[in-house]
Each structure stands twice: as structure tokens, then as C-alpha cells.
Amino acid sequence: PPISPMAIAFDAERLTLSPEGPTLTRRMSDLEGLFRDSDAWAAESAGENPVVYTVTSSPVPEIDRELPQSITTIMPGDTSGELWMTKGHQHPNHQGEIYLALQGTGGLLMFDGERTEWIDMQPGTIGYIPPGWAHRSVNTGDEPYSFLAVYPGGAGHDYGWVLEHGMGSRAYRTAGGVELRPYSE
Ligand code: S6P
Ligand code: ZN
Numbered sequence: 001p002p003i004s005p006m007a008i009a010f011d012a013e014r015l016t017l018s019p020e021g022p023t024l025t026r027r028m029s030d031l032e033g034l035f036r037d038s039d040a041w042a043a044e045s046a047g048e049n050p051v052v053y054t055v056t057s058s059p060v061p062e063i064d065r066e067l068p069q070s071i072t073t074i075m076p077g078d079t080s081g082e083l084w085m086t087k088g089h090q091h092p093n094h095q096g097e098i099y100l101a102l103q104g105t106g107g108l109l110m111f112d113g114e115r116t117e118w119i120d121m122q123p124g125t126i127g128y129i130p131p132g133w134a135h136r137s138v139n140t141g142d143e144p145y146s147f148l149a150v151y152p153g154g155a156g157h158d159y160g161w162v163l164e165h166g167m168g169s170r171a172y173r174t175a176g177g178v179e180l181r182p183y184s185e
Contacts, residue, residue: 019058021059030087065154068150081172116167
């Protein structure tokens with residue numbers, strides 16, 4: 001059954017939602033096949049296996065015609081220079097999505113299979129993901145990077161698409177900030 005109208009309390013400092021739905025924790029070992037340096041990834045996974053990001057959801061369910069929200073927090077770090085990031089996914093039935101940066105600094109990397117786009121994200125930036133663009137978030141700073149996502153409940157998550165097609169570019173830490181390099185370099 002559809003859910004009722006509701007207020008969700010958002011704590012802008014602690015970045016919590018109340019009431020809240022499920023929280024997801026992705027550790028390094030959950031990011032197999034995504035970092036360029038697979039040996040470094042394997043060593044970090046077998047070692048400390050750090051938390052790379054968490055996703056806290058609102059209680060709005062991920063079903064067609066609903067409009068759920070979530071807050072993703074990516075820890076600062078890099079694996080052989082490649083900045084810590086989300087797995088990235090494509091929406092199987094090509095629906096759009098909105099991100100609002102809340103804390104820290106990051107980037108929104110998008111790939112439609114041919115073209116790559118990058119949006120610098122800092123608190124207050126709204127990043128728009130058009131239908132058909134795979135999307136990955138990256139922490140470019142040295143503190144946690146958090147953003148709010150609002151997305152169609154029926155959009156789904158195709159993670160295999162990124163394993164098959166890549167993301168067009170990879171984001172690396174440099175002295176001056178971030179550098180994008182071709183996916184296979
Ligand atoms: C959902 C939305 C976000 C991501 C989250 C984690 O459509 O884009 O809530 O799920 O940032 O990223 P990923 O790639 O592991 O799902
Ligand atoms: Zn998405």
C-alpha cells in the first residue's frame with residue numbers, strides 16, 4: 001500500500017534522518033573490481049578493510065512512483081591515489097536523480113557510455129543526474145563528504161553496468177586537488 005504523508009526530521013549537523021529506514025555500510029571488500037590498482041584493493045580488503053561509505057535512508061520505500069531519499073557519507077582516503085568513491089550504478093529503467101551536497105567536498109562523476117561529466121560538489125551544490133547517466137560520487141577532500149539523494153523509487157541499481165562499461169574516467173588525488181584520468185590508465 002502507498003505510505004502516508006510524513007515529516008522527516010533532518011539534523012543538518014549530525015546528518016541524520018528521523019524516522020530513518022535502513023542504513024547500508026560499504027567496506028573496501030565490497031568494492032571489488034572498481035579500483036584501478038586491484039592489488040592495493042585486495043591488500044586493504046584483507047587488512048583493515050575500512051568503511052568507505054555509508055548510506056542512510058528515509059523510511060520511504062524503493063518502489064515505483066514513491067520518491068525515497070538517502071544520505072551518503074564517503075570517508076576521505078585513496079587507494080593508490082584513486083580517491084575513495086561509491087560503487088556507482090546505472091538506473092536500469094533510465095530515470096533521473098538529484099543530489100544535494102551537505103558537508104565536505106566531493107565530485108559527481110557521470111558516464112552515459114560515451115561521454116563523461118564531472119560536477120564539483122560542495123555544500124549547497126545541487127547535482128542533476130539525467131536519465132541514462134551512470135553515476136558515482138567521490139570524496140575529494142580530507143574530511144567526510146556527505147550528500148542527500150532524491151530518486152524515483154522504481155529506478156533500481158544496476159551495478160553490473162559499471163563493471164562492464166566503466167565510468168569513462170577515474171578521479172585521482174593530486175597536490176592541487178583532483179585529476180581525472182581515462183578509466184583504463
Ligand atoms: C541511489 C543514489 C544513492 C546511492 C549511494 C551509494 O539511486 O544514487 O543513494 O545509492 O550514493 O552509491 P552506490 O553506487 O553504492 O549505490
Ligand atoms: Zn542512483
